[in-house]
Amino acid sequence: MRSLRQLLLVDDDPNDRLLATREIRKVFPHIEIQQAANWDQFKQHLTADQFDLVITDYDLRWSTGIDVLRTVKAQYPLRPVVMFTDSGTQEVAVAAMKAGLDDYVLKSPKHLVRLGQAVKSVWENAQVRQRAAELEFRLQFLLNELHVGVFRATRTGQLVEASDGLLSLLGVSTLQEAQAFFESHIDLGPDVFAHERPSHREVNIPDHPHGSLWLQISETTANIAETGFIDGLVSNITAQKRTAAELRSLNQTLEQRVAQRTSRLETLNRELELFAFSVSHDLRAPIRQIDGFAAFLEQQLQEPCPTPYPPDKPGEPHSSLHLVERIRLLATRAGRMIDDLLQFSRTGRAEMQYTDVSMQRLVQEVQRQIEPQITRRTVHWQVKSLPTVTGDRSLLRQVWQNLIENALKYTRQQSAAQITIGSQPGQGETIFFVRDNGIGFDPDEATNLFGVFQRLPNADDFDGTGVGLANVQRVIYRHQGRVWAEGKLGAGATFYFALPHPAIAPQ
DSSP, X not given: OOOOOEEEEEOSOHHHHHHHHHHHHHHOXXXXXXXXXXXXXXXXXXXXXXXXXXXXXXXXXXXBHHHHHHHXXXXXXXXXXXXXXXXXXXXXXXXXXXXXXXXXXXXXXXXXXXXXXXXXHHHHHHHHHHHXXXXXXXXXXXXXXXXXXXXXXXXXXXXXXXXXXXXXXXXXXXXXXXXXXXXXXXXXXXXXXXXXXXXXXEEEETTOTTSOEEEEEEEEEEEETTEXXXXXXXXXXXXXXXXXXXXXXXXXXXXXXXXXXXXXXHHHHHHHHHHHHHHHTTTHHHHHHHHHHHHHHHHHHXXXXXXXXXXXXXXXXXXXXXXXXXXXXXXXXXXXXXXXXXXXXXXXXXXXXXXXEEHHHHHHHHHHXXXXXXXXXXXXXXXXXXXXXXXXXXXXXXXXXHHHHHHHHTTTTSSSEEEEEXXXXXXXXXXXXXXXXXXXXXXXXXXXXXXXXXXXXXXXXXXXXXXXXXXXXHHHHHTTOEEEEXXXXXXXXEEEEEEESSOOXXX
16 A cells, blocks of 8 residues: 555645644655645646645635635546535535545544544555555456456345446347347346356357357356346357357368368278289280280290191180281280270379369350260260369269260160260269160179279170279379269160269378
8 A cells, every 4th residue: 555645735724734744744654735725726736636635624714625626536536535614514524425525534633643544544544445446447347358347236136336348248238238138138136046056158149239249258246235147257158159160160160171181081092902813814815815916826836837727616726817906906905905004194183273164164165075986886876965164174074975975885786876975963062974775784793994914804896904993083083083884784874973062182
């Protein structure tokens, strides 16, 4: 607590000023006392503001103590004032107290000794009030900075007090409006008293004029003069809730992306295993056969038969020309397999260029490209309206080209090929399909269709390396989509691929 250092004594009687100074120094021996004997001196000291407390007489020749009191309080509301007089009445004392007087001491010898103690008591009380005012200001500042509101309510939920911060937080301007807000959205009452301990809860107000509002309410009970009250703090936690929701969404998104990348890695690992198997098994087969036929040819050249045997007689050696032809065919097949593998590899490594792609236009381009190859065939096309998607145009063109060429290839034995191309909406995706009336396949073999070099038993009479559908699957997987097929032996097949919308950017 700060000590009293300076005092202003307002009195037009020098003897009374001397008596007052003597009594004050008994309690405050080192205090600096300034004196004002007239209004001009009083105003000068008031302007200089070098005093902590004022002592004034009531009956002054140039004014009254009430005027001095009001002038001081008007300029310095928290500055304590003591009236020291022998001419005041009870009515004067009451009027002075109403105007903010801190104490009243008579100048009579019997009461004179009270002056020093009165000044000490008044100063101590003033310091307590000053500290309380500072604490209240600091608390109010912190509450406002933290966007916290304070309220007091009765047991029945009737608001008694509501801070400005609470009114601002709720978006209202009066205590009555705050009461209506509480009655509509926040239940106050006996439940708080039932717990008999501080409680905390969160309340969501979705229909607030400024949008969804989340409030955290902390409540406790207080008994004042045997009356129970609810004291509470209200804070706006909307931003925290929004941040938490965004964080949860981000975590879910991250989990989805991790799951997608994990799935893609697993797919790539399976493709790598299948690729290794294909290279070691399927590609080795024509190389081994080439070696075998070359050995037969070498043997024939070393021991030529007088008369060549026709190549189509079972159980008899083939002619040299026929062996050379078989070797060339196998070499061509091996070369095609290698080319297709390289294309398959490039499909997986190509950088994705996302753009708006008209699927209708892509199908038309593929149809125009293959028209010269089907001039001697009857093909009935049914191409339905296809939407525009977001994806890599070049890679998606490969998908359509592989699927349409497959449909044409496996309908070659039909007198009239029926090929239907269309799309349909899916859940969060668009599904495209190519349907034909070709040789079809056993449904149990559907899972093998999209593997590298995987060819079905009933497709041996048709050219191909078994890489085209693997390419289709890889392209669609890179677009975060999916592929599958449905079919029946001798009853045609339908190949599907689905693309999510909106398209997911490449990772």
